[in-house]
Amino acid sequence: MSQDPTEHAEETSLLELVCRREGSPLTVQRRAVFESVSTRTDHPTAVQVHEDVQRRLPGVSRMTVYRALAWLVRLGVVAKVHHPDGVARFDPQTKRHDHIVCLRCGRLLDLSSPAFEALELPDIHPLGFRVTDYTVLLRGTCPHCQQASAAPRGAEAQARPRSGPNGRG
Amino acid sequence: MSQDPTEHAEETSLLELVCRREGSPLTVQRRAVFESVSTRTDHPTAVQVHEDVQRRLPGVSRMTVYRALAWLVRLGVVAKVHHPDGVARFDPQTKRHDHIVCLRCGRLLDLSSPAFEALELPDIHPLGFRVTDYTVLLRGTCPHCQQASAAPRGAEAQARPRSGPNGRG
């Protein structure tokens, strides 16, 4: 996709920094996994990241990708988000933010809206919980699926585009 | 728990009503599944519902519970909520509402707060999406785990009490 290596230069050095701090070696595989996640904006699944990495580093096993992702999440460099479909997805955005998901194709996107940034949740302690964090999930229909929904009947049954890797409802 | 059968009388008749409308037979198993979900407030997993149902109707298979739950969800009588752990949970509350989850034990609860009811989200159409629905997920620590967190070190690593049926982070 992007030909400019300097684009992710600072992120990569962040990765190195974190590695030093943890005393963990920064391997080629981990770097590739991080590159994949931080390049994409569509919250890829572990399998999708694996495909991505494979393209650059043939031979990398799925296990390595799973472990690298878990490691990145543990270091706080990557966020694990839970898709309604149940499969884990990964997000380079680690700051608190919200998501929007298309109920037809399952596409999940970050919600970057000033209005949402400004949103202030009531500061409550429901049932004695100590609330540390929150996230809003919007559900709806993406532009592409809005057009598609006009065409066929029984739209709910299909709604399974090749590029949308989401299984069950 | 509750000995009073009249407590769920209206819900049961709702179930019968919906069955008539759908032309679907109301079986003992389905009734038991519905009873289980509507009685509990802790958003049981399919397996937990199965255990519940088994207690009353020994011999009911897990498959039946899965299918009954899917059926109830399709009829709009029960809501399927997605837990951060990835396992599906079920909720008798079908109206739009929010949740709070304990990051230690995984317990998921409905959030019934007037302040949250009154919350108005910005009416935006991010990236051309048509937003139909939304939900807020609060993350935090439940009262029980707040006490427990005082005791051991490395709390994040363990945090896996027997009663909390949540696998991965």
Place this chain on the structure above:
DNA sequence: ATGTGTGCAAACGGTTTGCACGTGC
């Protein structure tokens, strides 16, 4: 009587784990 819900068992997909080898530091 009839249609469909149920039960069994097997498959499936995503994810995790144990161990020998290779690699980064």
Place this chain on the structure above:
DNA sequence: GCACGTGCAAACCGTTTGCACACAT
């Protein structure tokens, strides 16, 4: 050189599916 990350294969868990029988209507 040493530790740890990697790769392989197999297990695991929640969930789905196909088919014969039983049950609700």
